[in-house]
Amino acid sequence: MSMHPIVAELVTEMKKACATFDDPDEIVATVALAAKSLAENKSWLRPEYFECDEEQGMGITILNEEPDHSILVETVAWLPGRGVAPHDHQTWGVVVGIDGVEVNINWRRLDDGSNPDFAELETAEERQIRNGDVVPLLPDDIHSVRNEGETTSLSLHVYGRALSSLERYEFDPINKIRRVCPQRKRRD
Numbered sequence: 001m002s003m004h005p006i007v008a009e010l011v012t013e014m015k016k017a018c019a020t021f022d023d024p025d026e027i028v029a030t031v032a033l034a035a036k037s038l039a040e041n042k043s044w045l046r047p048e049y050f051e052c053d054e055e056q057g058m059g060i061t062i063l064n065e066e067p068d069h070s071i072l073v074e075t076v077a078w079l080p081g082r083g084v085a086p087h088d089h090q091t092w093g094v095v096v097g098i099d100g101v102e103v104n105i106n107w108r109r110l111d112d113g114s115n116p117d118f119a120e121l122e123t124a125e126e127r128q129i130r131n132g133d134v135v136p137l138l139p140d141d142i143h144s145v146r147n148e149g150e151t152t153s154l155s156l157h158v159y160g161r162a163l164s165s166l167e168r169y170e171f172d173p174i175n176k177i178r179r180v181c182p183q184r185k186r187r188d
């Protein structure tokens, strides 16, 4: 399937930002502006981006990934009532709300990380993400997402590296556990 020109433009902007800046904060700020414009102009959207896998509660469609696994662009849909546990990304990222409402929780880590299987987290910020709202993500940031609306939600996710190529972590704040994040099913 050929890439929609507006998605191709975003990919170009992401490559330019990575070539211009070393600091992930600056990359994220630049890429966020480009990603936000895709929330305003929805001409690139396809109905299949909303299709979810019942078992994992979500549907991920890869729109771009470079051969060296950099510059990942994907859409993520969540069924009502479904979401993901707190996790990190081990790369910079930007999430932009497209459709529906996703509750995004940013978590603060309280322990010193010396025990690889242990993590103590507390909620730092809870926000409702709707069309055009941006969630910036730095490599060690921890967030969780839940669709508390009545319709399938959709958001655009862009990352410096393909998440499938990274060892990332998932957290259980109640039992204070850190473990390797399971691989999600993705389609392209």
Ligand SMILES: [Fe+2]
Pocket (backbone or CB within 6 Å): 087, 089, 143
């Ligand atoms: Fe995430």
